[in-house]
Amino acid sequence: MPQGINKANLTETDIITKLVLPAVKSAGWDDMTQIRQEVKLKDGKVVVRGQMAARQKVKAADIVLYHKTGMPLAVIEAKANKFEIGKGMQQGLGYAKLLEVPFVFSTNGDGFLFHDKTNTAQIETEISLEDFPTPEQLWLKFAQWKGYESDQLPIVTQDYHDDGTGKAPRYYQLQAINKTVEAIARGQDRNLLVMATGTGKTYTAFQIIWRLWKARAKKRILFLADRNVLVDQTFINDFQPFGSAMTKIKNRKVDPSYEIHLALYQALTGPEEAQKAYKQVDPDFFDLIVIDECHRGSAAENSAWREILDYFSSATQVGLTATPKETEEVSNIEYFGDPIYTYSLKQGIEDGFLAPYKVIRVDIDIDVQGWRPNKDQTDKNGHVIEDRIYNQKDFDRTIVIDDRTKLVAETITNYLKRTDPMAKTIVFCNDIDHAERMRQALVNLNPEQVKKNEKYVMRITGDDDAGKAQLDNFINPKKAYPVIATTSELMTTGVDAKTCKLVVLDQGIQSMTKFKQIIGRGTRIDDKYGKLWFTILDFKKATELFADPRFDGEPEQVKVTCPGDFEDDEILDTIIEGDEDSILTDDNIDPDSVQEPEKEYQHDDSSSSDNGDYNLTEDDWNDEVKVRKFHVKGVKVKTLAERIQYYDSDGKLVTESFKDYTRKTINKQFASLDEFVKKWQDADKKQAIIEELEEHGVIWEILEQEVGKDLDPFDMICHIVYDQPPLTRKERANNVKKRNYFTKFDGVAQDVLSRLLDKYADAGVNEIENINVLKVTPFDELGRPLEIIKKGFGSKESYFAAVHDLENELYQPKSA
Template sequence: MLNEADTCRKYVVPKLIQSGWDNEPHSFTEQQNFTDGRIVMVGDKPKRRKKKRADYLLRVTRDFKIAVVEAKPMYRKTGDGLQQAKEYAEILGLKFAYATNGDGIVEFDYFTGKERLLSEFPSPVELWSRYCEAHKIEDAQKKERLLAPYYRSQGKDARYYQEIAINKSIEAIIEGKKRILLTMATGTGKTFVAFQICWKLWESKWNSRGEPRKPRILYLADRNILIDDPKDKTFTPFGDARWKIENGDAIKSREMYFAIYQSLAKDDRRPGLFREYAPDFFDLIIVDECHRGSARDESNWREILEYFQPAYQLGMTATPLRDDNRDTYAYFGDPIYTYSLRQGIEDGFLAPYRVHRIVTDVDAAGWRPSQGEKDRFGYEIPDGEYQTKDFERVIALRARTQAIARHLAEFMRNTDRFAKTIVFCVDQEHADEMRRALNNLNADLVAQNSDYVCRVTADEGQIGIGHLSRFQELETKTPVILTTSKLLSTGVDAPTCKNIVLARVIGSMTEFKQIIGRGTRVRDDYGKLFFSILDYTGSATQMFADPAFDGDPLGIEIEDGVHNRRGSGSGKGEGDGQDQELPDEDAPRKYYVDGGRFEIATHYVSELDPDGKQLRVIRFTDYAAEKVRTLYPTASELRVKWSDLEQRAEIVAALEERGIDFESLAREAGQPEADSFDLLCHLAFNAPLQTRRQRAEQLRRKKPDFFGQYGPEARAILEELLDKYSEHGTTQFEMPEVLKVPPISEHGNVGEITGIFGGAERLKEAVDQLQVLLYAA
């Protein structure tokens, strides 16, 4: 009757070694975690769920996994672990799954769809041969390129989904696929994936013409920040092979090129710098943020991609197929791999979020000028009712900006005044107005840190870029708040950003998900496990209601109860390498109103439904009641389990897994003195509610014989335990910790106290019986 650990040690590992899985370059890893564990909020505190862990991962080389093995104890059936092995294989993108009890082995082959019973594991050579045969990879050089090692930097191993994206891309390239698309959520490391693809091809001397040389690769995007960051950070191992194409110079002596479309495209002065390179000059073109214009049929930038038609072209995007990026998918084809925001949050690699919906009274009711009212510059304001979509585009209401700023400043006072925050405003002018308001509301901190609030827009130029660089640094305290319009909506890696503020309408799902991506990075070492979205325009509420949205928030806190779902528009343009601020010639005149005062109203909460699929407006207490009924259908069943200390711990853990802690629940219910069990029964089954003190007095009154069976000092200790429960709850029954604090510790040390009861077992029996009687009725 060997347990699983003994079975693995005595039988599974020897079988793997016997089949050659410990011979270089082949290997296997034991007890390998491949997710970080989803982050859930338990009250106001983030907590990770369990990580997914494979018993064994088989590797053809260090960087190429090929199979997963799940082991069960020898007394289990051979195939008992196969379903789990298949689940893990599918997540990890592996084509072979094995289950074993140390005696027999069951194999599932995803290429053939067949299961078979084995007495020993296939050898690495056999599995690799079957893999290559299924993929029709016959050329030895192609096999070598697929197995080329990653670039390894200290503490930067590829995550499982990154390995899938890298390997699938290399496979597609060596198999001759000329248009390739990767769809990976913002914050999941697209740049890292692109680098490793380039590195493997560069090191193995792949190129599109089969010549004996390293490839020439172009990394292409539409903003300097999307080019400069990768070039100067992630791609530094390429050393002097790197070159940025700019200033009209068509340098041709390097191998790793970086460029924005604007530096290559035609304009009024020239036919386009890209024409100075031969159409087949580049072997591979990486198109970052490829949904942002390059693949649109009417785009001038499309001409660049079509000119370099002989090159392999790899597009990278964070957004699944939608109407506003259909051209991208038509050009590149279906993605060879997709890793969604939802999956990133589920795996614990991306931070979940809370959404605060805040409505000013002017957003709720609209704004209308008085008859003949003139703006700041003496222009008469046209009569009409102006709504959220008009604010800061047609009507600039200074009082509204100040109301938003006051609320944001107060929110940060109540949470963390040094939490990195990005405020998305309507335009550069609005960003400056917001910056000034936030500066003055935080003057005490600004007096100590003059860059506490900064604007980062195109007008700020390199000064703004400097603010952004310091904001991105992990160790810098300031800037804390950045106001912007569009410059920071994409391509900005800010790992410790905790607040995303929407002070402008976001009409595009693609742009919305890019903006949300500014906060999705997780940094356990800096306490960044979730982030907040403060929505002052209704954009988040509208986007979360879209069935195409694929990320689960933790819940929405809505201030005022008004779902502001007014329409919105979004400008389109191809950018200038910086912030997209092109004037709209058809836009109406903008009017500026300086007077008045606006406020924020009330507050309620939206949570995910029981399946975690949709948002619905419910109270936290209702949510908790539903979860309790799901886990424990009757109050009597809950009572039996609650009376036992070990089973009670299981109940607490199960509720915490679902984001429920008793301190928050009691606070939300307005019952801080209630017994936790009674509170659960009251909310879930409408049972009468008792306080802890009432329950303790009821025990003393109804069960005096229980206390009477003990001597005076033992009886006094039990009475003190009951008093501590009345004050602090059931945690006071945890042994031996409670014996070490007054007043119980005044009876002696732990050994002396247990002696009063006749030993540790007798003490445990007494405390257990006390709890059973406490919850007997």
């Protein structure tokens, strides 16, 4: 230990800077590349109630040690010297689990408790500061623990790309990247990564490709997608560091002089042999193929696009998806194998990387009770309406009731008016006709907003060039308009709408894949623009799918059909909306929302363009499957009920107030009121308890809205969780004054404590525990902080002891 250091008086930060870091650096760890301090692994879950949201506070790992950029080896957790040496071990083990590392060091400055998962004989041992292991020692243990072979080391140790900005992969991205690179180094040629929408699949793919390419393990790489926007965004953004080695395949030309190729399926193949551009190179040309959104396009084994993957079957192939497709006909798992790594929406929300949701379910009378026409009743076009009971599945599919459309539009409008009229909103409708009628209804209900800007409401569907042209503006946080987008299929996938705050479901959805994709439109967080959560306004009971175990469970292979069975993908794989920006697949055509055509669809080869894209629009497809719609006016429609539900800690939807949420959370931490009170009274600083409760999900700002801002956190918990009558801060302060507490002090000390009591009544206990309170009014009238402490208390220790004594007086039981 360095001479002259009194460890007993050191803070946790002092222990790290004066004892831990010197010991680690002396062992040979490089401060610039191998040691990172305050590594925040999670962002903190967002908790929503009403129109308020707040993040839970999360702690950062004190120190993480790395072998190379992006390859963590060990966690060090430090505590003040007054604690035992192993105080930080359990906390460190939690960080190590996220990083998937076998080494954890806990310290209080006296030495280290070393937790070593590679040592099965004795997992934990105490070592001195001077005996901290070298980078070589830990790496050797780590490599043996991982089972790396010598020929794999050049690949698995290849550095990540560092852009110089300090951006580093999140912990789950590290796991996905490392697991994929390790699998490929072992010779595994089919790999599946499942990562929720908004968690950085493309950035993860870039780092995988970068490391394999730089290690020369894979020299020619193909990134394959089925939407132009996915390829262009990848080319411009995440893949930009590949520079001149990268190209986008255009005009059916594969240029073998490039190493990194980005391509649409449509640019590589078509129904004509001359359109099969992928055959311009040998089957072994590509070493690695990464398939974006692999649940679409080539997912089915008899898909027209699977031929590309089959042709390059010798290449290592990595499938990326948020929603692996597992049906009785199609299976990603059958082709790629079980996922190497899965990062779910639920986990993303728990970690604070994805936005939670509030669900408002709206029941409309005719949806619940059904509607039957009168005898021989005709629609507005004079057609006799078939005499039967029409229900929720029929509306806007086989029958249109104008008043229902208006009621939905009114509900959307009213919600936006009472929350935020400029909140980006996507309204999912059954088809293009429904989307257009919804647009008209919303325009008529928002005349003032439309007068400000006619793009306030727009239909964004594959057949509408004006609407599609506004798609980039809709998803751009810097662009205010359009605000409301009505759509049917175009915006279900591939739309990175970070600031979307309202998702409206007026579309019958039975496909789990499609439902997940639609929910993904709202799950991105954008702190800069205040987007921490989103609302789902559900008119079609689609959110009942949240209760399905498949929604956030591990994907399971369920395919049962034999190869050669008819699959809709044969038709739909090559159908494009407009200029290749979107594709209709059986994922986004719900079997209950359209009627199968009586005759098999015949593709018109003459419609193919020179880049291999089939320009059949969504309207053309609807014409093929069009069913007669009765259009009825004059039917009175009303809302029967609205239910508001929130995302719960177990991923389920619950109907509860934040008080209920808090009660459930606190009861998990403290078995009784006595246990809570004892912990509160024993704490050196009450703020430590307050912050600990925040980490467990107690958000004081939201509680204040529900139970009042004049309650102390102690009283909030006692009242809400344990049904105790609360005292306001002023009542507690007055009780202290009534007991003549200050008579045992005199002069400056009495004055300071009296003012601290008033400060508590106004602002709470955290204010009086902070020594900086002596710098502000009314304390600055008494002098500078050190002068006040010296005159009134003699020393800092005596001052803090007096404050602690004052707190004990504040929280005395009522009978005292």
